[in-house]
Amino acid sequence: MAGWRDLRRLTRGYRRPIVGAAALSLLGTLLALTQPLLARAAVDGAAAGHLSWPVLGALTALFAAQASALALARYVQAHTGERMTRDLRRTLTEHLLRVRIAAFDDGRIGDLIARACGDTTVVKTLIAQSLGTGLAGVVGLAAAVGLLAWLDPSLLAAVVVLFGSSFGALLAVVRQVRIASRTAQTAEGALLADLERALGGIRLVRACRAEPLEARRLDTSAGRAHAANLRMAGMVALSGPANDLAVSGAFLAVLLFGANRVSTGAMTLGDLVAFTLAMTYLAAPVFEIFQAVSAVQQGSGALHRINEVLALPVERDRPVAVARVRGSARRTRPVLEFRDVWFGYRPGAPVLRGVGFTVPARGQVALVGPSGAGKSTIFALAERFYEPDRGSVLLHGRDARFTPYDRHRAAVGLVEQDSPLLAGTLRDNLLYGAGPVTDRDLNRVLAMTGLTRVAAGLPAGLDTPVGDHGRRLSGGQRQRVAIARCLLARPDLILLDEPTAHLDPDSERALAATLHDVAQVCALMIIAHRFTTVRSASRVLVIDDGVIAASGTPGELLLTSPYYQSLAEVRLTPPHPIHPVP
Numbered sequence: 001m002a003g004w005r006d007l008r009r010l011t012r013g014y015r016r017p018i019v020g021a022a023a024l025s026l027l028g029t030l031l032a033l034t035q036p037l038l039a040r041a042a043v044d045g046a047a048a049g050h051l052s053w054p055v056l057g058a059l060t061a062l063f064a065a066q067a068s069a070l071a072l073a074r075y076v077q078a079h080t081g082e083r084m085t086r087d088l089r090r091t092l093t094e095h096l097l098r099v100r101i102a103a104f105d106d107g108r109i110g111d112l113i114a115r116a117c118g119d120t121t122v123v124k125t126l127i128a129q130s131l132g133t134g135l136a137g138v139v140g141l142a143a144a145v146g147l148l149a150w151l152d153p154s155l156l157a158a159v160v161v162l163f164g165s166s167f168g169a170l171l172a173v174v175r176q177v178r179i180a181s182r183t184a185q186t187a188e189g190a191l192l193a194d195l196e197r198a199l200g201g202i203r204l205v206r207a208c209r210a211e212p213l214e215a216r217r218l219d220t221s222a223g224r225a226h227a228a229n230l231r232m233a234g235m236v237a238l239s240g241p242a243n244d245l246a247v248s249g250a251f252l253a254v255l256l257f258g259a260n261r262v263s264t265g266a267m268t269l270g271d272l273v274a275f276t277l278a279m280t281y282l283a284a285p286v287f288e289i290f291q292a293v294s295a296v297q298q299g300s301g302a303l304h305r306i307n308e309v310l311a312l313p314v315e316r317d318r319p320v321a322v323a324r325v326r327g328s329a330r331r332t333r334p335v336l337e338f339r340d341v342w343f344g345y346r347p348g349a350p351v352l353r354g355v356g357f358t359v360p361a362r363g364q365v366a367l368v369g370p371s372g373a374g375k376s377t378i379f380a381l382a383e384r385f386y387e388p389d390r391g392s393v394l395l396h397g398r399d400a401r402f403t404p405y406d407r408h409r410a411a412v413g414l415v416e417q418d419s420p421l422l423a424g425t426l427r428d429n430l431l432y433g434a435g436p437v438t439d440r441d442l443n444r445v446l447a448m449t450g451l452t453r454v455a456a457g458l459p460a461g462l463d464t465p466v467g468d469h470g471r472r473l474s475g476g477q478r479q480r481v482a483i484a485r486c487l488l489a490r491p492d493l494i495l496l497d498e499p500t501a502h503l504d505p506d507s508e509r510a511l512a513a514t515l516h517d518v519a520q521v522c523a524l525m526i527i528a529h530r531f532t533t534v535r536s537a538s539r540v541l542v543i544d545d546g547v548i549a550a551s552g553t554p555g556e557l558l559l560t561s562p563y564y565q566s567l568a569e570v571r572l573t574p575p576h577p578i579h580p581v582p
């Protein structure tokens, strides 16, 4: 659970408005506390047969001043709460965008979204509703008790007994509220994660007729959140009437005792009116303190979940100044080198075992091997999504760890197999992360990737929206958009995961020609599944079970690598007829 230390850290930079709001609340309370004294004078005057207009005027002015101070305090609190939420969300989202990729491997995106949106709102409520008024409540309570003691200590004793017992019950409720709040927030995070999973894979869900399954899963999470929220609402609801009962009981006791004391002449009617009015001001601080404590309990659950996100490690550049590699060295040195790289996603389970290879500054290197051999892992390390456990990755002959992430990724472009596009227009997707691009460059790249005709065929040309994940384009078109986007960013090396889906012969030829052209302007490393692509590479690496099993030109491998030979055979022999399963 987040504690007071976290609360102190959270409020750093906002303490002035919080204290300001507390001061205004306190001012309101103090203004209220002076009212019984004036009321006593007014009532005693009226009882003696004359109304004191100046006293009534002062009382009215006090009511107005109290209302204004409290309204201003609420506004300052709400304003601070909103500002804090905005800043907290900014910190969280900036952090999330820089968190190491490994954190997303088992992290549930929906839950992270819930933390960035839902939990920050809970923290805002904590600030907006409670901190200032809670602080003022403590002082207000002390002042109200002081005033009551001054007015009539024996009546106060009766009030303390009745209020004290209800306060003990409230503290027990507050503890339960904290537990229920944490459960509710966790369940809401799970609900969002499940929703993200179901909507993100909506086609799969429909194709597998899994709607009832997903609905049940969502219902379970929603049910858990519902139950926790109900438990919390029940406890808060119960505590309200219990509090009211204690207040009514206290009032009744005061009126009974007070009336008796008025009849015996121990106190005036004005004293009794002043005491009961002052008592109403006792209830408000008690309620404020209760609200503040329960909001802090609720907020501490949310703060804990926010802290968990902020504790996720981020990608941080090493503080070593590395000069850029100059033009001539860029053309002569290998653009990428793996030197005895060992890597595993989990400790003690290496996926790459001593991988070493170089990619020259121009031309096409193909990476082939069975499924699960470690090809995508090599790409992930080349892009620095992960760092090697042992050995090193070099960019232009320099250890990549000492190059800033931005500069490294500007040099190494990535086209993934499923070529994800973002919702937006075709132009947005082409220019995403590319920096300034001239129309001439754009048209050249469009021509090179065979997209000129595609763009011309769209209703608004380059400004046509491509839909969520680019679904309005075909798989092949998405792949070419991804290649074009990469080319416009002018990297030194493009990593391309070739799609396994069979393209028609025309598209396959078009892609091969595109890749051939691309390899003239930068280095290209392809996870190749088609023999035509492998055959046109200048160098082929065969990876098997995390090691480079063979490497050489396609001609050499045809003689030396059994895996490569089998790849060539599959391509060269006609496919076996597929019989439907009876």
Ligand SMILES: Nc1ncnc2c1ncn2[C@@H]1O[C@H](COP(=O)(O)OP(=O)(O)OP(=O)(O)O)[C@@H](O)[C@H]1O
Pocket: 105, 345, 346, 351, 369, 370, 371, 372, 373, 374, 375, 376, 377, 378
């Ligand atoms: N994020 C991850 N977390 C844990 N293990 C992973 C992760 N990604 C891949 N692996 C494991 O690492 C091994 C290598 O996977 P990788 O994706 O690199 O293979 P691949 O050669 O690209 O396979 P394919 O051709 O099927 O895409 C596999 O055993 C896989 O289960």
